[in-house]
Amino acid sequence: xxxxxxxxxxxxxxxxxxxxxxxxxxxxxxxxxxxxxxxxxxxxxxxxxxxxxxxxxxxxxxxxxxxxxxxxxxxxxxxxxxxxxxxxxxxxxxxxxxxxxxxxxxxxxxxxxxxxxxxxxxxxxxxxxxxxxxxxxxxxxxxxxxxxxxxxxxxxxxxxxxxxxxxxxxxxxxxxxxxxxxxxxxxxxxxxxxxxxxxxxxxxxxxxxxxxxxxxxxxxxxxxxxxxxxxxxxxxxxxxxxxxxxxxxxxxxxxxxxxxxxxxxxxxxxxxxxxxxxxxxxxxxxxxxxxxxxxxxxxxxxxxxxxxxxxxxxxxxxxxx
Numbered sequence: 001x002x003x004x005x006x007x008x009x010x011x012x013x014x015x016x017x018x019x020x021x022x023x024x025x026x027x028x029x030x031x032x033x034x035x036x037x038x039x040x041x042x043x044x045x046x047x048x049x050x051x052x053x054x055x056x057x058x059x060x061x062x063x064x065x066x067x068x069x070x071x072x073x074x075x076x077x078x079x080x081x082x083x084x085x086x087x088x089x090x091x092x093x094x095x096x097x098x099x100x101x102x103x104x105x106x107x108x109x110x111x112x113x114x115x116x117x118x119x120x121x122x123x124x125x126x127x128x129x130x131x132x133x134x135x136x137x138x139x140x141x142x143x144x145x146x147x148x149x150x151x152x153x154x155x156x157x158x159x160x161x162x163x164x165x166x167x168x169x170x171x172x173x174x175x176x177x178x179x180x181x182x183x184x185x186x187x188x189x190x191x192x193x194x195x196x197x198x199x200x201x202x203x204x205x206x207x208x209x210x211x212x213x214x215x216x217x218x219x220x221x222x223x224x225x226x227x228x229x230x231x232x233x234x235x236x237x238x239x240x241x242x243x244x245x246x247x248x249x250x251x252x253x254x255x256x257x258x259x260x261x262x263x264x265x266x267x268x269x270x271x272x273x274x275x276x277x278x279x280x281x282x283x284x285x286x287x288x289x290x291x292x293x294x295x296x297x298x299x300x301x302x303x304x305x306x307x308x309x310x311x312x313x314x315x316x317x318x319x320x321x
Contacts (some may be wrong), residue, residue, distance in 0.1 A: 061241030092239035094149035113137035161209035199306035222253035
């Protein structure tokens with residue numbers, strides 16, 4: 001067994017070294033630094049791991065296409081395992097429609113995660129390359145940690161957009177705490193964020209359906225983490241950074257159901273040339289960073305995300321026509 005683990009970690013290291021890296025703003029004052037939000041100070045990597053190794057839920061929030069974020073997620077998971085934890089590893093990117101294929105692959109006792117992407121037809125999902133996520137899965141394999149499909153199917157998004165929470169199975173709605181609404185401030189901020197993330201191209205009056213989908217996804221991800229605990233003492237979530245914010249996302253639903261639980265939320269945030277201090281990044285979150293830790297990273301690209309979004313919309317319109 002020890003030989004297998006050693007071989008798996010060697011394979012993981014080799015895979016990580018082959019991944020591309022973000023190359024913009026590598027010399028920025030914040031790149032590579034970790035900010036402890038509550039204490040308002042920079043901390044070392046060991047401090048981050050010390051806090052995370054005591055938590056039941058460790059939420060690692062990424063910008064999906066930045067390879068550095070996935071490398072850091074892998075590094076944190078490896079450190080937690082080295083500290084004696086054997087967490088389940090839940091992926092926002094895997095949904096319940098893929099569970100059968102995922103479980104069949106895992107039952108085949110694979111030596112590595114290279115074939116997992118093909119097994120679950122990752123290439124058809126629209127997520128960035130499986131090569132970015134495979135090292136995370138390999139780390140889980142080496143430790144004997146289960147991999148969890150944490151998200152609901154895409155077909156649910158369409159149903160939720162049309163029917164609201166009535167689209168959810170009764171048992172999931174009953175335990176998810178979706179009957180407890182966001183307060184006025186949380187609602188306003190989520191509406192503003194959705195408006196901005198859609199590049200102000202969708203009228204706020206039409207965002208109600210997107211609002212419901214976002215809330216439901218956060219609650220369902222939290223439910224998957226709780227269900228994943230089983231006989232384990234901890235769970236790691238791999239997700240977009242919007243899902244790990246403490247003020248209204250997955251942490252909110254975890255605390256509603258498990259008030260005494262311990263959560264560490266880590267966001268990987270790309271630096272911006274004009275923003276040289278942690279407080280400069282708080283404005284986009286309503287004035288306060290809604291995470292326990294922020295790990296600042298280099299940028300992948302300087303493309304305006306709204307220009308990218310417009311191009312995607314035009315591409316979709318051409319396909320329909």
